[in-house]
Amino acid sequence: xxxxxxxxxxxxxxxxxxxxxxxxxxxxxxxxxxxxxxxxxxxxxxxxxxxxxxxxxxxxxxxxxxxxxxxxxxxxxxxxxxxxxxxxxxxxxxxxxxxxxxxxxxxxxxxxxxxxxxxxxxxxxxxxxxxxxxxxxxxxxxxxxxxxxxxxxxxxxxxxxxxxxxxxxxxxxxxxxxxxxxxxxxxxxxxxxxxxxxxxxxxxxxxxxxxxxxxxxxxxxxxxxxxxxxxxxxxxxxxxxxxxxxxxxxxxxxxxxxxxxxxxxxxxxxxxxxxxxxxxxxxxxxxxxxxxxxxxxxxxxxxxxxxxxxxxxxxxxxxxxxxxxxxxxxxxxxxxxxxxxxxxxxx
Ligand SMILES: Nc1nc2c(ncn2[C@@H]2O[C@H](COP(=O)(O)OP(=O)(O)OP(=O)(O)O)[C@@H](O)[C@H]2O)c(=O)[nH]1
Ligand SMILES: [Mg+2]
Numbered sequence: 089x090x091x092x093x094x095x096x097x098x099x100x101x102x103x104x105x106x107x108x109x110x111x112x113x114x115x116x117x118x119x120x121x122x123x124x125x126x127x128x129x130x131x132x133x134x135x136x137x138x139x140x141x142x143x144x145x146x147x148x149x150x151x152x153x154x155x156x157x158x159x160x161x162x163x164x165x166x167x168x169x170x171x172x173x174x175x176x177x178x179x180x181x182x183x184x185x186x187x188x189x190x191x192x193x194x195x196x197x198x199x200x201x202x203x204x205x206x207x208x209x210x211x212x213x214x215x216x217x218x219x220x221x222x223x224x225x226x227x228x229x230x231x232x233x234x235x236x237x238x239x240x241x242x243x244x245x246x247x248x249x250x251x252x253x254x255x256x257x258x259x260x261x262x263x264x265x266x267x268x269x270x271x272x273x274x275x276x277x278x279x280x281x282x283x284x285x286x287x288x289x290x291x292x293x294x295x296x297x298x299x300x301x302x303x304x305x306x307x308x309x310x311x312x313x314x315x316x317x318x319x320x321x322x323x324x325x326x327x328x329x330x331x332x333x334x335x336x337x338x339x340x341x342x343x344x345x346x347x348x349x350x351x352x353x354x355x356x357x358x359x360x361x362x363x364x365x366x367x368x369x370x371x372x373x374x375x376x377x378x379x380x381x382x383x384x385x386x387x388x389x390x391x392x393x394x395x396x397x398x399x400x401x402x403x404x405x406x407x408x409x410x411x412x413x414x415x416x417x418x419x420x421x422x423x424x425x426x427x428x429x430x431x432x433x434x435x
Contacts, residue, residue, distance in 0.1 A: 111162030150175070151429060154208075158201035162191060168208075174389030185211060185329030203322065209429055216421040217396045220378065220403040223253070223314070226348030229307050231300075231316045231340045234380075235333060235370055236354035237363075240320030241408050243272065245354055246318040247279035248408065248416040254285065258313040263303035264289035265296040265336060266320035275319050283413065286310065296320070296332060297339045304343040324369035337374045351376045352405060356383040357392055363401050371400065385415070390428055 135221070138250050150171045158164060166187060172182035182338060191213055198204050224230050232244040232249065254261040266272040270292040280287035288303035300317055307315040319336060322329035340349055351374045353361055370376060379402050381393055397404050404419040 116190045116418075125389065150208075153202045154205040156200070160199055160201055160204060164201055165190065165353070168383070172381050172391065175179045176387075177391035177393035179181060181215070181395050185215070205429070209425055212394065212425045212429070213421045214396050215396050216424070217401055217403050220405070220421075222405055223249075224348065224350045226344065226416070229304065229312065229344050230348050230350060230353060231304065231307075231344055232314055232316045232342065232350045233319065233337060233374065234317060234352055234354055235319050235376075236321060237304040237323060237366055240321065240354045240356045240359075240419050241380075242266075242321065242354045243275050243279065243318050244411065245380055246276065246408070247283055247380060247409055247418070248317045248413055249312075250280070250285045250316055251283045251413045253314050254283065257309065260285050260314045260316060261310065261312045261338065262308045263299055263304065263315055263317045265299045265303075265317045267292055267294045267296055267299060268320045271316075272320065286312075297335045299338050300336050301343070304340065324366040331368065332372045333370075333373050350378065352380050353402070354382060355396060356382045356386075357381050357390065358383050358387045359392075364396065367396065367400055371402075376400075376402055378403045380404070380406045380408065381419075385409045390424075393424070 110394055123325050148169070153164065153167055153171065169182050170191070172185060177185070184192045189208055192207050192211070194206050196207065198207070223232065227432055231269050234246050238243050241265070250260045250262055256310050262276060262285055264276045264287060265277070266271045267290065273292060275285055277289065286306070288299065289307050290299050290302070296319065303317065306312075317336070317340070319333065320329075320335065324330065337349065337351065353367055353370050355367065359390050367379075378399065379397065381396070381404055384390060384393075384407050393404065407424075409415045409417065
């Protein structure tokens with residue numbers, strides 16, 4: 089029987105030839121108390137796994153830096169900066185963080201690294217834009233546009249959001265505005281059936297603007313609270329495709345008003361620092377209201393989140409942490425930073 093457990097969830101050491109069935113009992117044996125604690129914290133089944141991975145990577149070095157006995161000397165600052173850069177925080181931000189940490193630590197007259205842990209935690213939380221409501225709620229309908237480059241996770245996240253909204257008692261619909269490939273429409277159809285939400289789709293090649301126009305009509309007629317529009321992945325350099333996105337947004341705005349639009353840029357955490365330029369062009373095309381960072385489970389460098397969010401000054405609304413419906417979470421800066429940094433090492 090095919091395993092219900094996706095491969096990425098199985099710890100790497102379990103994927104050996106002797107490893108037979110990645111069943112839940114066996115996985116449970118691999119769970120550290122830390123993972124269990126994070127499971128309690130996040131109430132989900134996978135964000136903690138993803139964050140654990142980031143902590144196992146560059147961020148675990150950060151945690152080690154704060155162990156008892158380490159002095160706040162030049163070596164410490166150098167190592168801290170290297171660790172930030174390794175974690176994909178980006179060189180400029182790393183530099184600035186170090187400057188600010190130095191100032192705060194000098195002002196607080198701290199000498200031991202272990203005492204500086206809380207301060208660095210605060211500094212990292214401050215880098216992330218203030219939280220906003222997870223999703224707008226406009227009457228009678230909120231239209232959620234999912235935009236982004238190819239393969240960033242738009243379709244998967246559209247389904248996850250539909251499921252998330254439904255679980256909260258909202259009535260939601262999906263619109264297949266990625267009309268480039270028949271497979272894209274089919275992919276969303278499979279998700280819509282799984283989540284059990286109505287899908288509005290047209291033939292492959294149809295005008296995405298027309299799909300959105302029809303979908304808004306249907307959503308209003310059925311009194312849905314949210315319409316999630318899955319758009320085609322596009323490179324920011326293709327101006328005709330960016331114009332198409334503008335048109336889709338214009339149509340949605342003309343039907344429900346600008347305040348009822350949630351335009352979310354879906355970015356994957358793996359691409360790191362080099363997506364900033366792309367993001368700016370998307371922001372110009374469809375005044376974005378927030379970010380979704382996907383694939384946090386697939387990277388050991390959660391630091392890119394800081395650079396992306398700070399540069400764009402947009403709230404991170406959700407994170408994707410796997411390929412299954414429940415592999416998502418609402419973003420919370422403090423919880424995210426705490427999960428990355430963990431408790432200071434005690435030995
Ligand atoms: N590990 C992991 N994989 C993800 C996540 N989100 C999506 N994926 C996978 O990434 C791949 C692309 O996801 P899609 O949702 O199809 O991405 P998309 O942005 O709709 O792609 P296009 O429509 O081709 O632009 C699929 O194999 C997904 O299963 C995530 O949070 N974690
Ligand atoms: Mg897609």
